[in-house]
Amino acid sequence: MTRYFTEDGRNIPVTVIEAGPCVVTQVKTVESDGYSAIQLGFDDVKPRRSTRSLIAHDAKAGSAPKRVHFEFRCDGDDEAAEYEVGQVLTVAALEGLLYVDVAGTSKGKGFQGVMKRHHFRGLEASHGVQRAHRSPGSIGGGGINLGTGPKIKKGRRMAGHMGNERVTVRSLDVVSIDTERNLLIVKGPVPGPVTGILQIKTPSRLYKPKAKAQAAAAKG
């Protein structure tokens, strides 16, 4: 991440994303695969780091072997038909968008307690609390939904593995787009490590103030 100063001096925290070029490596249709989607390949890789089947798969699209392949679902075959195998998508496809959704795999945090994982407040520091300052407290007396019985209710939040899961950040502001170098600059952080792979999509559902701003921008 870095920062970006607007002309009036406001300071925006931004993330620079290398967005593309992506090659359409496969177009899936209802007839052939049971659903509609396009598969994109990103980032060249040495052939010896790929597999023979993948190399051939990418070669069908006329492309060098790619490190990452990812599928994006389409609304029916009509939308999928807009793309053809071998087509190259760049960040220019995102031009004109005010907001994007960004999805990726978050950084793994390992096995974490409830205070970090679920923001529980823990127990008190004193008043007789010993060795349990960060514990979750009571997890219920059982009774699957009532509170009396032999089992703990399903879904009870407890300590466990945290992070390393798919996270989507919705409605990120697009600060600028650099079509020359295929850079997308968005406001705020995105999931995952610096070298993480992200999926960038048109926003599925904007937060209300942003939806209003977009409607206003579309008008004027």
Added chain:
Amino acid sequence: MSQLKDRQAILNSVVADQLKKDHELPMMSVGDTIDVHYRIIEGTKERIQVFQGVYIARNHSGINETITVRRIVANEGVERIFPLHSPRLAKIEVVRRGDARRAKLYYLRDRIGKSRRLRDQRRGLQHVEAWEAGHADRVAASKAGQDSAEAAPPTGDE
């Protein structure tokens, strides 16, 4: 996936045009007393506030670079941290050169009275001359760079 150094180069190039050029900043070092002219925006009006104090620290690098300026207001120490490359930082003027032997002058926070003041930097010393010459070169280079950039699109504002 780009290599680490490439990624850093990309990040630097993204913010490169936002950095203040050498000729936009005075020759200054930690220990100097400086005037910081900072744009204050109130509603639609804009005015410039001057904050004078001792330049006690410089932190971070690139676009994140900040300077810490300390002054005494009504017997109370006040420190302000300015983002050096912010467009709101209109100008910096050096009022007095101070002699500092370390990069962070946090020890000034514990000083009271006259001992708070730093010695004036002795002029004519070899390192000062070398420093001034180096700065003059950088200013000339950065000015030349800007002039040529302005010559291409005639609408450059300076």
